[in-house]
Amino acid sequence: MNPDILRERQNATFDIEKLTNILDGGAERTNRRREIREVLVLNDPDFDYGTPTSLPTMILKLREYGISDPVEINWYKSMYWGTGREALGLHYVMFLPTLYTQCDSEQFNKWVPLIIGTYAQTEMGHGTHLRGLETTATFDPATQEFVMHSPTVTSIKWWPGGRNPLFLPLIFLSIPLSASLFDLFLSGFALPTCSGIVIGDIGPKFGFDAVDNGYLKLEHVRIPRENMLMKYAQVKPDGSYVKPLSSKLTYGTMVFIRSLIVGNAGIVLSQCCTIAIRYSAVRHQSEIRAGEAEPQILDYQTQQHKLFPLLATAYAFLFAGQYMIDTYNRISGDINQGDLSEMPELHALSAGLKAFTTWTANTGIEVCRMSCGGHGYSRSSALPDIYVEFTPSCTYEGENTVMMLQTARFLMKSYRQVQAGQQLSGAVSYLNKVHHRVMAPQAVSSQLDLNLNTLVDLYEIRAAMLVELAAQSIQQESARGKCQEDSWNNSTIDLVRASDAHCHYMVLKMFRDKVDQIEDPGVHSVMSTLAHLYAIHGMGNFTGDFLQAGVLTGAQVPSVSKCLKGLLAEVRPSAVLLVDAFDHHDKMLNSVLGRHDGNVYEAMFEWARSSPLNRTEVHESFHKHLKPLQAKL
Ligand SMILES: CCCCCCCC/C=C\CCCCC/C=C/C(=O)SCCNC(=O)CCNC(=O)[C@H](O)C(C)(C)COP(=O)(O)OP(=O)(O)OC[C@H]1O[C@@H](n2cnc3c(N)ncnc32)[C@H](O)[C@@H]1OP(=O)(O)O
Numbered sequence: 001m002n003p004d005i006l007r008e009r010q011n012a013t014f015d016i017e018k019l020t021n022i023l024d025g026g027a028e029r030t031n032r033r034r035e036i037r038e039v040l041v042l043n044d045p046d047f048d049y050g051t052p053t054s055l056p057t058m059i060l061k062l063r064e065y066g067i068s069d070p071v072e073i074n075w076y077k078s079m080y081w082g083t084g085r086e087a088l089g090l091h092y093v094m095f096l097p098t099l100y101t102q103c104d105s106e107q108f109n110k111w112v113p114l115i116i117g118t119y120a121q122t123e124m125g126h127g128t129h130l131r132g133l134e135t136t137a138t139f140d141p142a143t144q145e146f147v148m149h150s151p152t153v154t155s156i157k158w159w160p161g162g163r164n165p166l167f168l169p170l171i172f173l174s175i176p177l178s179a180s181l182f183d184l185f186l187s188g189f190a191l192p193t194c195s196g197i198v199i200g201d202i203g204p205k206f207g208f209d210a211v212d213n214g215y216l217k218l219e220h221v222r223i224p225r226e227n228m229l230m231k232y233a234q235v236k237p238d239g240s241y242v243k244p245l246s247s248k249l250t251y252g253t254m255v256f257i258r259s260l261i262v263g264n265a266g267i268v269l270s271q272c273c274t275i276a277i278r279y280s281a282v283r284h285q286s287e288i289r290a291g292e293a294e295p296q297i298l299d300y301q302t303q304q305h306k307l308f309p310l311l312a313t314a315y316a317f318l319f320a321g322q323y324m325i326d327t328y329n330r331i332s333g334d335i336n337q338g339d340l341s342e343m344p345e346l347h348a349l350s351a352g353l354k355a356f357t358t359w360t361a362n363t364g365i366e367v368c369r370m371s372c373g374g375h376g377y378s379r380s381s382a383l384p385d386i387y388v389e390f391t392p393s394c395t396y397e398g399e400n401t402v403m404m405l406q407t408a409r410f411l412m413k414s415y416r417q418v419q420a421g422q423q424l425s426g427a428v429s430y431l432n433k434v435h436h437r438v439m440a441p442q443a444v445s446s447q448l449d450l451n452l453n454t455l456v457d458l459y460e461i462r463a464a465m466l467v468e469l470a471a472q473s474i475q476q477e478s479a480r481g482k483c484q485e486d487s488w489n490n491s492t493i494d495l496v497r498a499s500d501a502h503c504h505y506m507v508l509k510m511f512r513d514k515v516d517q518i519e520d521p522g523v524h525s526v527m528s529t530l531a532h533l534y535a536i537h538g539m540g541n542f543t544g545d546f547l548q549a550g551v552l553t554g555a556q557v558p559s560v561s562k563c564l565k566g567l568l569a570e571v572r573p574s575a576v577l578l579v580d581a582f583d584h585h586d587k588m589l590n591s592v593l594g595r596h597d598g599n600v601y602e603a604m605f606e607w608a609r610s611s612p613l614n615r616t617e618v619h620e621s622f623h624k625h626l627k628p629l630q631a632k633l
């Protein structure tokens with residue numbers, strides 16, 4: 001083991017295993033995750049990663065082991081495929097959940113065990129604006145079929161991932177009866193027997209290469225009436241339409257996946273922090289004091305300033321992901337029982353946190369890559385591949401700006417309710433104080449109050465102020481004679497800013513609540529330090545907001561920076577131990593820089609030598625192209 005990394009692991013001030021258990025949701029979950037990793041994947045003689053049979057092997061193994069829990073599927077898949085995506089991601093995280101949540105019982109029993117599918121909602125002309133989707137599904141009572149049709153070039157289904165060229169069970173969103181409502185259809189087409197279908201691949205993408213994203217054009221293709229997913233809405237044999245309790249129930253799968261993406265952003269950021277911080281512990285470069293040995297780059301304050309707030313953010317997002325999934329499970333359970341009262345809040349929370357966490361993690365991956373210098377740009381680091389695979393999460397499953405505006409819609413509605421004298425509960429209950437003006441900034445002392453509860457309060461006041469400012473912008477636009485829609489559009493910068501601040505407050509609050517639950521003194525101490533670092537770092541990035549909210553004075557601003565530097569120094573001794581607690585297996589990370597043993601250079605040389613370009617002393621292209629050319633010169 002590299003001596004630097006060995007030294008970093010001595011004198012631990014907290015129990016790493018206990019922290020890993022907290023991240024997994026308990027010791028039993030850690031044991032189960034490791035069982036899946038060690039027994040069901042690494043030590044499985046059939047484990048054949050990287051071969052053409054990998055995918056079918058994985059599917060059969062998941063069924064053989066009876067793994068159906070989304071988290072356990074993800075544990076298995078991420079061990080099998082490492083940090084990359086694989087062609088069946090969409091099947092597991094969108095196609096199956098749609099069947100689970102939108103099929104009636106007969107359909108469920110008929111389809112779920114049997115098929116692999118994709119989710120074809122987006123069209124060439126519309127991905128965000130679902131009410132603008134053009135694909136039609138017209139019911140023909142005479143034949144008890146729906147006629148599926150792509151009326152325009154912009155209605156061609158575009159992007160469905162994992163498009164299977166031979167058999168096409170896919171979830172469709174189409175407009176069967178009216179522009180405002182659309183429903184889900186399962187369309188099993190067996191190509192090439194089924195005429196009226198034009199299918200293909202949309203071509204090379206920025207990345208996501210393991211997933212074949214396709215296109216699908218339908219020309220009056222008929223499917224049985226029974227293929228409409230009929231849990232919430234039905235078309236009866238006589239053609240009558242039974243509306244769902246809410247038209248937004250059709251959107252349920254997107255809410256589910258957005259809820260998963262929050263935790264996934266934490267996982268991906270934790271992978272990158274593991275790579276960058278372990279590498280920074282073994283990389284020596286330049287000098288701090290003339291004549292002394294080159295220091296570990298982790299001892300540079302700027303390197304700590306790049307990586308430690310991201311480390312704190314990774315923990316924050318992992319805890320936010322736990323909260324999000326628990327909230328999703330609770331509310332979707334109520335929805336299943338017909339109680340839709342919290343559906344708007346679930347939508348607003350999942351939409352906002354999906355955007356907030358993916359935007360932050362997306363930027364953070366690049367900071368981790370650049371903090372590793374040239375070797376960070378090598379594919380051997382795994383950081384370029386992680387970035388390329390993660391960055392579309394800011395676009396898919398709800399483009400981030402649009403998602404933030406959906407959260408803003410909920411915040412504005414809540415603000416208006418408070419103005420009308422209603423008492424709010426849940427995540428927006430802090431807006432009650434705005435109405436009663438108890439949001440007045442606390443007596444701001446000359447010293448920054450570092451109590452975590454106080455910091456949470458300051459973020460709450462900042463969010464409330466920005467919600468009020470956005471609402472005032474809309475009111476001012478209306479007062480200038482603008483219609484409601486234009487008043488909204490002319491305030492969308494403020495609205496996104498308010499949603500971002502609301503999400504930032506929510507994530508810090510979840511972090512603080514999780515720290516409060518930690519009983520082990522050592523783990524509590526180091527997690528409390530990270531939560532403070534997360535809060536103070538955000539205060540440094542958004543100083544203007546806190547000044548504008550009156551919860552920070554100009555005189556206190558220097559102490560924010562001073563406090564930040566102190567917290568960076570406090571984290572430094574535990575940095576490697578804190579990434580060890582993420583418990584990412586070398587085989588899954590697949591990173592020369594992030595190896596657990598820290599033996600980076602030896603591994604990098606081996607990695608380079610294994611490159612296809614180094615198979616022969618002289619590359620065949622010399623003999624094929626250059627040598628004949630030289631002979632002519
Ligand atoms: C631990 C396990 C980890 C697993 C790892 C998995 C991590 C993930 C990794 C990879 C993922 C797989 C790869 C994904 C591939 C990508 C797939 C896709 O992209 S599929 C397509 C996704 N498309 C979208 O998300 C479309 C976005 N657009 C919309 O959702 C809607 O158009 C809209 C923007 C919400 C607007 O809808 P609409 O116009 O109908 O509504 P509005 O007029 O704006 O609002 C009317 C009222 O409706 C409320 N509303 C809107 N949506 C919802 C909802 N979903 N639920 C509840 N309520 C909703 C809205 O709030 C308004 O309410 P009021 O204000 O009127 O009260």
Ligand SMILES: Cc1cc2nc3c(=O)[nH]c(=O)nc-3n(C[C@H](O)[C@H](O)[C@H](O)COP(=O)(O)OP(=O)(O)OC[C@H]3O[C@@H](n4cnc5c(N)ncnc54)[C@H](O)[C@@H]3O)c2cc1C
Nearest residue numbers: 119120121122126127128159160161392395396397399401
């Ligand atoms: C890798 C990848 C995989 C995908 N897989 C699938 C899949 O399997 N199935 C599927 O159905 N789809 C899939 N998609 C499509 C994806 O869901 C859409 O790209 C996404 O919903 C964004 O919609 P759009 O492309 O129409 O972008 P647009 O909405 O056209 O966004 C373009 C710009 O317009 C802005 N904008 C749009 N509306 C508003 C508004 N109301 N207010 C302010 N600004 C606005 C956006 O903020 C953005 O800046 C995938 C996409 C990617 C990148």
